[in-house]
Amino acid sequence: MKNALITASTKGIGRSVALAFAKEGISLAICSRNADDLHAFKAELLAANPRIKVVTSVTDGSVKEQLLDFAQMAETELGFIDIVVNNLGMFDPVSILDESDQAFDKQLHTNLMPAYHLYKFFGRKMMTARKGHFFSICSVASLDPIAAAGTYSVTKYALLGLCKVMRQEMMPYDVKVTAVIPGSTLTNSWAGTTIDKNKFVSPDDVASAIVNIHKMSIGANVDEIIIRPTGGQV
Secondary structure, three states, X not given: OOEEEEOOOOOHHHHHHHHHHHHOOOEEEEEEOOHHHHHHHHHHHHHHOOOOOEEEXXXXXXXXXXXXXXXXXXXXXXXXXXXXXXXXXXOOOOOHHHOOOOHHHHHHHHHHHHHHHHHHHHHXXXXXXXXXXXXXXXXXXXXXXXHHHHHHHHHHHHHHHHHHHHHHHHHHHXXXXXXXXXXXXXXXXXXXXXXXXHHXXXXXXXXXXXXXXXXXXXXXXXXXXXXXXXXXXX
16 A cells, blocks of 8 residues: 655645545545544544545645654654655745735745755665655646745745755666646635636546556656646636
8 A cells, every 4th residue: 555645635636645645545635733633634634535544734835843743743654655746835925026025935944845845854765675656746836937926926936946956866876756737726826716616626636636646667657747727717
């Protein structure tokens, strides 16, 4: 049985990925800042597949020490972590010149650094085992910057760059690295919107792509996958 670690796991894309992996028989380490959400979601995952193991941690993934404690707990409770899904992120729709002095550090430690720290924690272990798969949820802002969300764009550009470096480092060891690049996706960021849901990418679409990429043969890696709304960005 394989094991996956997913950050920010109880909502949006992370939630959909966790449910999709559970149905595939993959045991899970999930985290959130909300204990009640974790407890309820664990029960839902085990109802979806009682054969898997689910471990939880109340974790603020933007805090390095908490994130690494979560990673260590996952490894201790589940064993070798085959899949890491870097899903933690935040979107702040403000230009760089208008944002607070603290905004850059906050988004840097939310959108980029968790993926870096988890790579440092799990990378050599996957190299030694010659197996494993890193997924990072980037954004179309990783490709085309959004002036109205400047620092978000900078950090997502950096996350895509990190994925490219990781892929080069892991390639000789058969460890896979995939950058997932979704466009407008109907997550909690759009809560209360009156826009037709069919104008968005569904979190389930992203989860389906991740599961199917992971199920590819050992010799195949999807470097990057872009998933945009059919009618363009919302």
